[in-house]
Amino acid sequence: MKENVIVNQSKTLLFLLVFIMFSFIVTGIAVDGASTAFKGFLELQFRPARLISDYISERGIGASLINAAAVGITALILISIAKVQLSGATFAAIFTMMGFALFGKTPVNILPIIFGVYLAGKLVGKTFSEYLIIALFGTALGPIVSLITVEMGLTGLSAVAVGTGVGIATGFMLPAIAVSVLHFHQGYSLYNIGLTCGFFALFAASFLRAGGYVFEGLMLWNTSNSAVLIFLVPVLSVILIVTGIFSAGKNSWKDLLAIQKHTGRLPSDFMDLESMGGSLINAGLLGLAGSAYILIIGGDFNGPTIGGLLTIMGFGAFGTHLRNSWPVVVGVIAASLIFGKSLTSPGVLLAAIFCTTLAPIAGAFGVIAGFIAGFIHLVLVHQTGSWQGGMNLYNNGFAGGLTATLIVSVIAWYRSRKSVFK
Amino acid sequence: MKRKDLILHLIGEISNFLLESDPRRLVISLHQEENGLHLCILDENTHTKEELSRIEQKLNSRKRPELAGYYGSMTGHDMLGASRLNLLGWQVKHCDVSSIGSGIKIDIWLGGDAFQNDQFTIPEKGDE
Numbered sequence: 001m002k003e004n005v006i007v008n009q010s011k012t013l014l015f016l017l018v019f020i021m022f023s024f025i026v027t028g029i030a031v032d033g034a035s036t037a038f039k040g041f042l043e044l045q046f047r048p049a050r051l052i053s054d055y056i057s058e059r060g061i062g063a064s065l066i067n068a069a070a071v072g073i074t075a076l077i078l079i080s081i082a083k084v085q086l087s088g089a090t091f092a093a094i095f096t097m098m099g100f101a102l103f104g105k106t107p108v109n110i111l112p113i114i115f116g117v118y119l120a121g122k123l124v125g126k127t128f129s130e131y132l133i134i135a136l137f138g139t140a141l142g143p144i145v146s147l148i149t150v151e152m153g154l155t156g157l158s159a160v161a162v163g164t165g166v167g168i169a170t171g172f173m174l175p176a177i178a179v180s181v182l183h184f185h186q187g188y189s190l191y192n193i194g195l196t197c198g199f200f201a202l203f204a205a206s207f208l209r210a211g212g213y214v215f216e217g218l219m220l221w222n223t224s225n226s227a228v229l230i231f232l233v234p235v236l237s238v239i240l241i242v243t244g245i246f247s248a249g250k251n252s253w254k255d256l257l258a259i260q261k262h263t264g265r266l267p268s269d270f271m272d273l274e275s276m277g278g279s280l281i282n283a284g285l286l287g288l289a290g291s292a293y294i295l296i297i298g299g300d301f302n303g304p305t306i307g308g309l310l311t312i313m314g315f316g317a318f319g320t321h322l323r324n325s326w327p328v329v330v331g332v333i334a335a336s337l338i339f340g341k342s343l344t345s346p347g348v349l350l351a352a353i354f355c356t357t358l359a360p361i362a363g364a365f366g367v368i369a370g371f372i373a374g375f376i377h378l379v380l381v382h383q384t385g386s387w388q389g390g391m392n393l394y395n396n397g398f399a400g401g402l403t404a405t406l407i408v409s410v411i412a413w414y415r416s417r418k419s420v421f422k
Numbered sequence: 423m424k425r426k427d428l429i430l431h432l433i434g435e436i437s438n439f440l441l442e443s444d445p446r447r448l449v450i451s452l453h454q455e456e457n458g459l460h461l462c463i464l465d466e467n468t469h470t471k472e473e474l475s476r477i478e479q480k481l482n483s484r485k486r487p488e489l490a491g492y493y494g495s496m497t498g499h500d501m502l503g504a505s506r507l508n509l510l511g512w513q514v515k516h517c518d519v520s521s522i523g524s525g526i527k528i529d530i531w532l533g534g535d536a537f538q539n540d541q542f543t544i545p546e547k548g549d550e
Contacts, residue, residue: 131491186501186502
């Protein structure tokens with residue numbers, strides 16, 4: 001791809017992302033008023049953030065949208081500091097971070113993690129740009145910082161200092177784990193940092209439990225659907241589709257079809273492999289499809305579900321598309337029906353959205369493999385949350401990574417059945 | 423990562439790509455200097471011009487430090503599925519792909535910040 005095309009793409013993405021963040025702030029103020037929204041936003045910085053803490057249920061729509069915009073702006077500033085051009089991977093990271101800022105991430109609880117990743121890079125002579133993706137996605141462990149700071153009985157400056165220190169130490173560990181666990185599933189689970197953070201959180205939760213701490217379950221889940229929440233993602237999706245059509249012009253349909261042919265295996269930057277326009281249209285279609293699914297089954301539009309939709313939209317530029325996603329989603333739906341779980345229950349609803357982490361399995365090994373992956377994923381994801389004390393926000397990424405590891409291991413073993421030589 | 427590991431992974435990925443078309447003969451040549459290395463791989467399978475162009479495009483893709491530093495660790499390591507030349511492309515200094523007789527010749531130059539072109543036989547522009 002030519003350098004000027006890349007620069008223009010990066011500028012368009014920057015404008016689009018800033019517009020989205022600005023829209024979030026304006027919408028937040030319009031819904032709750034500036035005073036309530038900003039007061040709620042500040043209060044969210046020092047609230048428990050473990051799964052499931054729906055910020056909309058906690059402090060309202062306005063505070064949550066401003067928090068999402070603030071986390072998005074933080075990500076944009078870090079990308080700018082790292083001098084990395086915006087592309088599929090960074091687009092996915094920003095959308096994911098903004099989504100999870102509706103239920104767990106805040107600027108205060110993510111910064112220590114990011115600083116820890118930066119320090120790890122310094123230790124092994126890596127630039128911040130080389131660990132940027134790990135730093136951005138690694139903010140899934142923000143709830144560890146919040147847990148230490150506000151849930152464990154510490155007060156004042158000591159609470160902030162210990163929480164920050166633990167957050168930095170956590171971030172410091174992430175690059176080593178992220179690279180190692182990538183080999184477990186060989187890139188067939190898109191949310192690799194979910195597996196990374198889940199792996200780390202298993203140890204963190206075990207140490208806390210060994211020290212006598214008892215994790216109390218959190219279940220803040222907004223059930224009052226408002227028009228703003230219902231239409232937020234569809235409107236955003238239409239904006240992405242229109243931007244994509246204008247950007248790709250007459251090639252938009254061709255690029256979109258070309259994207260559907262990729263397996264989606266990590267790292268598949270659709271903006272590089274095809275085009276920014278096609279990727280944005282793909283992201284928009286995923287957002288519309290996800291919203292339609294929630295509407296059809298009568299699910300709730302709240303922080304976690306909108307966060308999930310924003311995540312799959314982001315990964316619409318980095319591995320997810322309709323063709324490789326549907327078998328996995330059908331697998332989750334089938335498992336929930338067979339095991340008598342309601343499609344609208346929080347765990348199942350989130351699994352149906354986030355199971356698209358396993359889309360590359362369907363993309364590479366076919367519909368049946370994708371279906372099986374989705375089926376196993378639903379069973380596993382109901383257990384993994386309690387294993388890690390809800391401290392890893394990407395719980396579906398954790399379960400998805402384990403599921404992908406299982407499936408990839410079996411496929412690799414099966415392919416070794418034939419003799420090498422006649 | 424030790425240099426030996428890096429070389430093993432580079433050879434693994436590029437060989438994985440060429441072995442997908444099951445050549446009867448595959449030759450790998452390595453030239454090392456303190457600040458860089460030159461890897462040359464040849465096979466004897468027939469490749470179309472479009473194929474050569476696609477390979478060259480992937481191997482000379484723009485540098486992506488944010489992807490190379492993380493996903494680059496999969497180079498020559500995770501072999502289930504198709505080979506991925508873009509993982510190599512993010513990391514190399516320069517790459518040439520040419521047709522030789524019935525086969526293909528892929529030259530890859532890789533090095534650190536102190537990489538010196540004159541220690542290697544990188545063709546100048548318009549030198550071919």
